[in-house]
Amino acid sequence: MSKPERWSRLLELLAAEGRLDVEDAATALEVSPATIRRDLDELAEQQMLVRTRGGAIAHGVAYELPLRYKSSRHASEKHRIAAAVAELIGEGDVVGLNGGTTTTEVARALALRAGAGGGDGSAGGGRRQSSDPAGPTLTVVTNALNIAGELAVRPQIKIVVTGGVARSQTYELVGPLTAGVMNEVVLDVAVLGVDGVDPHLGVMTHQEDEAGISRLFVERAGRVIVVTDSSKMGRRAFARICGLDRVDVLVTDSGLSSEMAARLTEAGIKVHAV
Template sequence: MSRDARWTALLDLLADRGRLEVEEAATELNVSTATIRRDLDQLAEQQMLTRTRGGAVAHGVSYELPLRYRTARHASQKQRIARAAAALVAAGEVVGLTGGTTTTEVARALALRPDIAADPAPGSLRQPALTVVTNALNIATELAIRPQIKIVVTGGVARPQSYELTGPLAGGVLREITLDIAVLGIDAIDPEQGAYAHHEDEASINRLLAERARRVVVAADSSKVGRRAFARICDIGLVDTLVTDEDIASEAVARFSDAGVTVTTV
């Protein structure tokens, strides 16, 4: 197992459990305790966890894994969810994409759709097949090489954990535009309380994206359903569709339906 794979696994275990012992992690990952101690020390130096005697703990309620270490979590579910969410976007629409691993997969799925990726007919006026508005630097970078897609990037201050632009500059741009559809990446969603993010600045910008859109789609794997995080993005009444995986509980589907949210499982 590579170092990056171990770090991803360690942070994943820590996010799920809140506390991790060296011996426990060594057994789970089938490596030596010396390797785990070294990994935990290096992760602590990067302020991604807090070392304790014999292990490590998460930083607290707003604990957030950097995007590069979240990519492998629930990867197959996220790709299925992304394709289903991308299918809800019509060619020619203006779509808002927040940052996150699932929305990054949505961007990739949109770029590969035949009706969007196709070159225009010879002699026709070149119009963008899709307009994407995003505050995510990684999404903008991936889509910028696609001539069929017009990219609009908000201003703002970049957060290294998520590559998202936040703050007044980002908000100023979003208040001047309208969107056909917004696809939100979230950290938690509750059928009564709404959608959440770990960081308040991200929640604020995501809320603006949702408010500027005629339709709001939340793309999230089922591990985020029925939970809450530090900062609320929006009330559940603003969400039109939740795209998630088949592991969502039937009771949760019923509660979302009662709240007026269409649940699509893949």
């Protein structure tokens, strides 16, 4: 197990339990106690936890795992989801991406496709094409700083960043400045990463300010694609983004249960399990 994988696992255990014991963590991760002690010391230096005698505790009750440590979870599923979503985007489309590990993978898949020359636009259903063959083949509007940073060096993609106040946990920009930009744009498709999908309540996320911006992505888009691994299906989170009636497509992995797939289909959502 690599160090990033160990750190991610340790922070997951800490988020679940509120505290860690060196010996218990070593057993759970199948490494030596000395390795766990070094990992906890380094995480404490980054102020990710508080070291105690024999272990560590979280900084507070509302402990949230930062985006950079979530990226290794369900990685293969997210790669497949991202590749499938890229095939649903037409050349010349204006695409909205909120923050998250799955939407980050979607951004990378779109960048790879654009770098390879893009598609023929058939997935976009006849949407507008770029008038300049040497110019951008895709426009991406995002409130995620990490996505903007990765796409800014891609000449085939026009990147529009919303502005706003950055949340350190997720790299997402939120607040009135973000909303001001979102209210001035029109999207062909919004691709949303979420923290929960409930058949009754719809799609949700943990933070209310992020939910408000994601809701604006929905309102400004002609189509809405929700992307999430199957571990979040049936889950609820604190802040509601929108109901299932606003979702056109859901792309997830093959772990989706047949019962949940049927309920989503009944709600009028086209489901892709990859």
